[in-house]
Amino acid sequence: RKTATRITEGDLWDIDVSPVGNALAYVKSGENGRDQMWVVPLDPRTGVATGPDRRLTVIPGSMPRFSPDGRSVAFMAFDSLPFISKLMVVPTTGGPERVVVRVAGGLGGTINWSPDGRTLFYSEQRQPDPGVQTLYRVPLVGGQPARLVTTVMGGLLSPDGKHIVIQDSSDFQRKIIIDPNGRQVTSFRIPRGYTFVGWRDSNKLLFTTT
Secondary structure: OOOOOOOOOOOOEEEEEOOOOOEEEEEEEOHHHOEEEEEEEEOOOOOOEOOOOEEOOOOOOEEEEEOOOOOEEEEEEEOOOOOEEEEEEEEOOOOOOEEEEEEEOEEEEEEEEOOOOOEEEEEEEOOOOOOOEEEEEEEOOOOOOEEEEEEOOOOEEOOOOOOEEEEOOOOOOEEEEEOOOOOEEEEEEOOOOEEEEEEEEOOEEEEEEO
């Protein structure tokens, strides 16, 4: 018989579980209504919390994404300058936050780690059309980001890191598969009513339908 075990509670969003199962990160409203990120340590064998929730960062942030080894969390934070966001990383166990790259506008809902944990993929939103996003690749150590493609969906990296699925910016029924350098591999159209969920494995995509 399967039973459910409560890990934490409250009005939570942007939930992410470490790939190695040792922690769960989430966002909730904090002081002055600003988003705050929290982390719960987990037993990888059972998924049960092994300690209390704690603040992951000192600064407000959102979109936490664990590294493949579960040791770091990438996240989005706002800069002190207007209309500037920051892609940052912090150790899962706590420590100083580090800026990987500053983003003009805002992060568009996509933060992906490469399987080796050395590269981050992110999407950038800019005015006047925040629905259009540009996908970039940047080394974890920082440096000049590489522009990959413009899309209306930030992009989701396959588990093996060899492909990224994006939404065609001019045809909402068309999905495009690109490589990590932004080169198109293939494309296809999906029937109306289909909703993309994610990668089932490195060779298959998962959809729901109504």
